[in-house]
Amino acid sequence: MSNVTRRDLFRGTVLAAMGGGALFLARKANGQVVWQVDASRCINSRLGEAGVEACNLCTTECVVALSAVRAVNEYSRCGRCNICPAYFNITSAVNELGQPSEKLCPRDAIARKPIGKVDPEDPANNFYEYVIDESKCDGCGKCVMKCKEPLGLGSIVLRVRHDRCVNCNRCAISEKCPKDALRQLPVGQALG
Amino acid sequence: MSTVRAAILLLFAASIAPVARAQAIPYQRPVDTAPQQNTIGGGYKTPPVQKPLPRDAWLQLLDVALLGLATGASVWLVLNRRSRKGLAWLSLGSLAYFGFYRQGCICPIGSIQNVAVALVDPHYSIPMVATAVFFIPLVVALFFGRAFCGGVCPIGAIQDLVVLKPIQTPRRLDRVLGLLKYVYLGLALFFAVRPALGRDFVICRFDPFVGFFRLSGAPHMLMLGAAFLIVGMFVGRPYCRYLCPYAVLLNWCTRLARRGVTITPDKELDCGLCTGSCPFGAIDKMRAVRKDCLYCARCYTSCPVPEVGRTPRSARVPLDPQLGARP
Numbered sequence: 401m402s403n404v405t406r407r408d409l410f411r412g413t414v415l416a417a418m419g420g421g422a423l424f425l426a427r428k429a430n431g432q433v434v435w436q437v438d439a440s441r442c443i444n445s446r447l448g449e450a451g452v453e454a455c456n457l458c459t460t461e462c463v464v465a466l467s468a469v470r471a472v473n474e475y476s477r478c479g480r481c482n483i484c485p486a487y488f489n490i491t492s493a494v495n496e497l498g499q500p501s502e503k504l505c506p507r508d509a510i511a512r513k514p515i516g517k518v519d520p521e522d523p524a525n526n527f528y529e530y531v532i533d534e535s536k537c538d539g540c541g542k543c544v545m546k547c548k549e550p551l552g553l554g555s556i557v558l559r560v561r562h563d564r565c566v567n568c569n570r571c572a573i574s575e576k577c578p579k580d581a582l583r584q585l586p587v588g589q590a591l592g
Numbered sequence: 593m594s595t596v597r598a599a600i601l602l603l604f605a606a607s608i609a610p611v612a613r614a615q616a617i618p619y620q621r622p623v624d625t626a627p628q629q630n631t632i633g634g635g636y637k638t639p640p641v642q643k644p645l646p647r648d649a650w651l652q653l654l655d656v657a658l659l660g661l662a663t664g665a666s667v668w669l670v671l672n673r674r675s676r677k678g679l680a681w682l683s684l685g686s687l688a689y690f691g692f693y694r695q696g697c698i699c700p701i702g703s704i705q706n707v708a709v710a711l712v713d714p715h716y717s718i719p720m721v722a723t724a725v726f727f728i729p730l731v732v733a734l735f736f737g738r739a740f741c742g743g744v745c746p747i748g749a750i751q752d753l754v755v756l757k758p759i760q761t762p763r764r765l766d767r768v769l770g771l772l773k774y775v776y777l778g779l780a781l782f783f784a785v786r787p788a789l790g791r792d793f794v795i796c797r798f799d800p801f802v803g804f805f806r807l808s809g810a811p812h813m814l815m816l817g818a819a820f821l822i823v824g825m826f827v828g829r830p831y832c833r834y835l836c837p838y839a840v841l842l843n844w845c846t847r848l849a850r851r852g853v854t855i856t857p858d859k860e861l862d863c864g865l866c867t868g869s870c871p872f873g874a875i876d877k878m879r880a881v882r883k884d885c886l887y888c889a890r891c892y893t894s895c896p897v898p899e900v901g902r903t904p905r906s907a908r909v910p911l912d913p914q915l916g917a918r919p
Contacts, residue, residue, distance in 0.1 A: 411734050411848040418727055425710050425723040432719055434646050464695075465808035475638045479623040490619040516634040527632050531639070551619065553626055563644035566697045566806070569705060569793035587646060 433584045435571045437469060439557045441581035444541035445548055458539040458558060461573040468564035469539035469573065471509075473532050477555035480515065480527040485551040486543035487512050487530055498524070505543060509536035534561070562587075655694065656724045659744060662686055663729055666743030666887060667736045671851060676889040679742055683749040691746030696802040698722060700729050700740065701747070701838040704777070705784040705793045712785045729838075733845035737852035741832060741842065742887025747801050751829040752888060754821050758828040758871030766873045769834040777837035795837060828871030832886060843883045852882040855891060869894035 439445045443455045458469035483490065483499060487510050492502035503510070515527040532543075539558055547556040560582070574582035629638050662682065669678040690699065703726040710718035729740035741748050761769075776795075783792040796802070800817040803809025809817075823830050832839060846852065855866055855878060867875055869891045874884035880891070 407848055408850075411850075414734060414845070414848060415731065418731065421707075421711070422723055422727050425707065425718050426720060428710055428714075428717050429720045429723070432646060432649075433717070463802075463806060463809065465806065472641060474641055476628070476641075477626045479626050480632070481623060483619070485619060515632055515636050527627060527636075529639070534642075553623070555626065561644055562646040565646075566695050567646070568697070569702065569796050570791070 432587050434562050434567060434587055435560050435565055435574065435582055436585050437558045437560055438581045438583055441579045442541075442544075442558055443579055443581075444544040445554065445557050446579070447549055447554075454541040454545040455578070456540055457576050457578075458541060458573050461576050462539070463568060463572050464564055464566060467539040467573075468561050468566070469558050470534045470537045470561050470564075471532055471539060471541065471543050471556050472534075472559045473530055474555045474557065475529075477553055478530060479553045479555070480529060481552070482524045482526065482528060484512065484528065484530055484547075486510070486547040486556055490546075490551075504546060505537075506540065507536045507538060509533045510543065532556075652719075652721045655690075655698065656721055656728070658689065659700075659725060660728050662744040663732045663739050666739040667732065670739065670742060670853060670887050670889045671736065674889060674892045676893045679887070679889045680752075682743040683752060686744045687746045687749035687753075690744070691750065691801075691805045696746060696799065696805040698725050699746070700725050701745075701836060702793065702796045702799070704837055704841070705780055705795055708781050708784045709791065713788070715788075730841055730845050733842045734848055735850055737846045737849045737882050737885060737887065738839075738842045739887050741839070742889070745832075746805065747799070747836070748829060748832050748886065750801050750804065751821065751824045751831060754824045755828045755871050756825045759826050760868065761827060761873055763873065763876070766833070772834050773836055773840050776835055777840045780837050800831065828873075829886060833872055833884070846883045846885075849882060853880045853885045853887060853889070853891070855880050863896065865896055866891040866894045 437458075459467050462468055486504060488500040489502040489504045490500050492500045495501040509532055511531045511533060512528050513531070514523075515529050518526050541558055544556050544558055546552060548554040571582050571584075574580070629636055662685075665682055666679065669675050669682060690696070698721060703722045706718050706722045707726050709716045710723075729744070732739050780795045783790075783794050786792075798813075798816075800813065800820045803814045803817055820831055855875065862878055864878055867878055869875070870880075871890065872884060872886050872888070874881045874886065875891060
């Protein structure tokens with residue numbers, strides 16, 4: 401073709417350079433990384449941090465409405481206690497049922513239901529299941545703080561919910577997190 | 593219960609005692625180990641813990657495919673159909689999908705940073721999706737100009753919606769303000785290629801519209817976005833023209849483009865009725881300035897000769913050599 405202009409040649413060069421760049425980047429591509437909360441670093445679940453007011457940053461800093469971080473109950477580790485310190489505000493006055501009169505969760509996201517039949521004479525002698533309604537939870541971490549040793553067994557932890565997280569280049573929570581507990585890791589790599 | 597544990601519990605109870613109100617029960621952890629299915633009995637099954645996975649790979653590929661298709665559709669609607677209406681619908685669709693549904697992520701503008709980091713940091717891995725999203729609009733721009741800006745970019749689309757009474761900004765002012773985007777690109781690259789700890793993805797952090805897409809955001813960023821939209825009523829698409837760092841790259845690619853939006857491409861009409869129609873200052877001396885053209889197709893709607901808008905490509909006279917098609 402005689403009517404190949406200098407511009408065409410230049411365009412070809414740029415295309416080739418882009419192709420090279422894309423190939424270089426493709427060779428580096430290595431699975432998907434997602435933001436995850438390291439429970440062993442998170443103030444709310446870390447042992448020895450009891451008595452500290454629950455850290456609220458996962459709620460306030462996340463760019464998604466109603467944070468992508470939620471409290472999750474790992475049922476296999478849950479004590480299914482009658483008086484759950486994460487469900488009840490255990491410092492509140494006792495009511496006629498012998499239970500603390502206030503709940504801990506400010507958004508009432510935890511549901512408590514008995515497992516099996518409750519003996520009306522002795523309701524305390526029963527296991528209870530605690531289910532977190534994630535559509536209400538905003539990841540404030542109050543229940544996480546109370547569930548850990550020595551009050552509870554540490555079954556509730558904060559987790560990034562990957563269906564909600566938009567995977568920001570730099571997670572807004574991680575920028576503020578005092579313990580650097582949010583890490584970008586491959587999808588399969590579980591934490592704490 | 594071991595004595596050590598009992599002692600810890602007692603100590604702990606003592607420590608919270610002063611805060612506890614008078615009637616509160618002294619709390620004791622009822623169990624030491626988590627009861628499992630067989631301990632609980634009665635056919636109880638431990639409920640599964642939901643572990644939502646990130647967006648499926650095929651859905652991410654769908655995003656890339658849709659980006660490619662939308663860019664192609666933008667080229668077809670503007671260059672072939674010359675349809676402002678079609679393009680407006682396409683950009684609304686893109687605003688809904690890439691903006692509100694995908695919440696502004698992933699986008700080529702922000703991917704500049706990921707590509708930059710991946711090029712300099714051997715430990716940083718970039719997903720293939722991000723690479724593709726970065727290159728597709730640039731490759732299209734090499735041949736057809738900034739089709740991405742017109743029909744695909746959600747940031748452009750949201751600003752395009754508010755173009756009500758655009759004024760023609762003076763060319764010199766336009767040019768001076770346009771330099772800002774080079775500064776912004778430079779800053780974005782500077783912050784992106786720094787070592788991992790000091791790294792900052794400024795383009796994403798200071799994206800003025802992403803807060804609207806996510807329906808949440810820091811108040812100052814939402815206010816900045818609102819300010820851009822208010823200014824955008826009178827100065828068309830200010831972010832795109834003066835700040836968008838990706839526009840710099842698109843500009844460079846567009847200079848090599850073979851085709852693009854042209855004014856009076858078929859006849860030497862030169863009535864000048866379209867001169868005021870471009871809200872983005874991309875018509876200079878009755879000719880489209882391709883590198884500034886945002887592919888909105890508004891100029892076609894102001895054309896008094898309907899055939900000009902709808903001539904089949906085969907019947908069209910080739911480009912006027914004066915249109916800036918210099919080699």
